[in-house]
Amino acid sequence: MDAPARRGYDRSAMAEAETDPAAEPIAPEPTKPVATAGPPAAEAGAILTIDLAALTANWRMLASRVTPSECGAVVKADGYGCGIAPVSAALARAGCRTFFVADLAEARAARGVLPDQAIYVLNGLMPGTAPAFAEIGARPVIGSLVELAEWDAFCAASGWRGGAALHVDTGMNRLGISPEEAVALAPRVRTGNHGITLLMSHLVAAQTPEHPLNATQIALFRELRAHYRGIASSLANSSGIFLPSGAHGDLVRPGAALYGINPTPGRPNPMRPVVRLQARIVHVRTVPRGATVGYDATWTARRPSRIAVAALGYADGFPRALSASDERPGAEAIVAGRRCPLAGRISMDLLAIDITRLPDDVGRRGDLATLIGDGIDLDRVGESAGTIGYEVLARLGRRYHRAYLGEA
Numbered sequence: 001m002d003a004p005a006r007r008g009y010d011r012s013a014m015a016e017a018e019t020d021p022a023a024e025p026i027a028p029e030p031t032k033p034v035a036t037a038g039p040p041a042a043e044a045g046a047i048l049t050i051d052l053a054a055l056t057a058n059w060r061m062l063a064s065r066v067t068p069s070e071c072g073a074v075v076k077a078d079g080y081g082c083g084i085a086p087v088s089a090a091l092a093r094a095g096c097r098t099f100f101v102a103d104l105a106e107a108r109a110a111r112g113v114l115p116d117q118a119i120y121v122l123n124g125l126m127p128g129t130a131p132a133f134a135e136i137g138a139r140p141v142i143g144s145l146v147e148l149a150e151w152d153a154f155c156a157a158s159g160w161r162g163g164a165a166l167h168v169d170t171g172m173n174r175l176g177i178s179p180e181e182a183v184a185l186a187p188r189v190r191t192g193n194h195g196i197t198l199l200m201s202h203l204v205a206a207q208t209p210e211h212p213l214n215a216t217q218i219a220l221f222r223e224l225r226a227h228y229r230g231i232a233s234s235l236a237n238s239s240g241i242f243l244p245s246g247a248h249g250d251l252v253r254p255g256a257a258l259y260g261i262n263p264t265p266g267r268p269n270p271m272r273p274v275v276r277l278q279a280r281i282v283h284v285r286t287v288p289r290g291a292t293v294g295y296d297a298t299w300t301a302r303r304p305s306r307i308a309v310a311a312l313g314y315a316d317g318f319p320r321a322l323s324a325s326d327e328r329p330g331a332e333a334i335v336a337g338r339r340c341p342l343a344g345r346i347s348m349d350l351l352a353i354d355i356t357r358l359p360d361d362v363g364r365r366g367d368l369a370t371l372i373g374d375g376i377d378l379d380r381v382g383e384s385a386g387t388i389g390y391e392v393l394a395r396l397g398r399r400y401h402r403a404y405l406g407e408a
């Protein structure tokens with residue numbers, strides 16, 4: 001973790017629940033933070049709560065779904081914005097043995113909490129970095145013949161046998177050797193000591209089950225596997241796990257679904273939400289009818305209005321595209337248990353919430369407004385912002401107080 005985690009019961013993060021007896025959980029829910037990061041909750045503009053119990057429950061659900069295949073975990077992009085160290089450690093405790101990151105820096109961060117687990121680096125081998133892979137026991141996902149040659153030369157010279165994945169492109173046209181190259185290489189890889197421990201490919205359109213590329217890629221990958229008998233195979237990301245059949249291989253690589261993103265868009269989300277984002281209300285003001293709120297005066301009060309200004313902005317990763325104007329509603333926030341619309345442009349560090357519909361005595365300075373979670377769906381937030389939940393997660397900011405709720 002970049003910020004040291006303080007262990008123990010953080011009273012400030014629990015203050016809200018303590019003031020409202022009705023919010024007391026009935027079942028022994030995992031509500032006490034096991035770790036916190038970032039500034040203290042009272043000083044932070046916004047609070048990000050990451051439910052590690054939900055994360056590990058999601059992993060276990062996927063793992064049981066794919067049995068007897070192995071379920072790995074993708075923790076790239078700082079664990080999809082949730083914190084690579086606490087996320088990886090929790091998944092390892094749940095039994096996950098194989099992790100995927102994007103680059104060496106992430107592999108190092110993951111290795112810090114994963115002493116024995118396999119760590120694959122999806123972006124592959126950058127020139128001259130093979131010794132760094134060996135140093136931390138990370139495995140490159142080899143995506144071209146040039147990379148394979150460089151890795152081979154390193155393994156031959158050093159005797160390193162730490163493993164690597166061979167990525168075959170079956171339709172993405174991003175990384176990976178061609179299927180023809182893979183077939184030609186197969187006898188050499190199986191007999192020679194290349195140290196290839198995983199044959200991998202990546203689905204293009206797994207979130208759209210009826211997309212014809214799924215069947216094409218699954219069939220092609222099945223053929224390739226036959227050439228690489230004895231070497232584990234991996235094809236499915238989160239959505240690939242939910243395809244009708246045949247996409248699992250020996251090891252699946254879910255990322256998004258672990259963090260609560262719906263792997264089956266258009267159908268009910270089978271995953272538990274993991275992330276809650278709350279912003280602190282720093283000021284409440286009343287504005288007269290006809291007054292505008294925020295930059296560029298795009299939102300006009302249609303009646304005398306109460307406006308809560310909260311300390312969260314686009315610098316924190318909350319999309320500016322969710323601003324509200326007279327023409328178009330923006331995001332919603334939950335204040336005192338009720339949904340309220342945003343008012344005006346989201347600025348760098350602040351946003352405004354129209355809390356006129358709340359009783360006069362609720363929605364006060366110091367209260368928290370929920371922007372993601374508590375029923376505000378991450379995928380919907382992404383969609384309304386013209387993007388996907390993945391991007392909203394991956395851009396989550398650095399200024400939050402982070403509270404990690406423990407595994408049950």
Ligand SMILES: *Cc1c(COP(=O)(O)O)cnc(C)c1O
Nearest residue numbers: 074202237238253254255256257
């Ligand atoms: C990011 C990534 C995954 C995980 O995808 P999700 O859709 O988040 O489950 C799996 N494999 C590769 C190669 C990836 O780049």
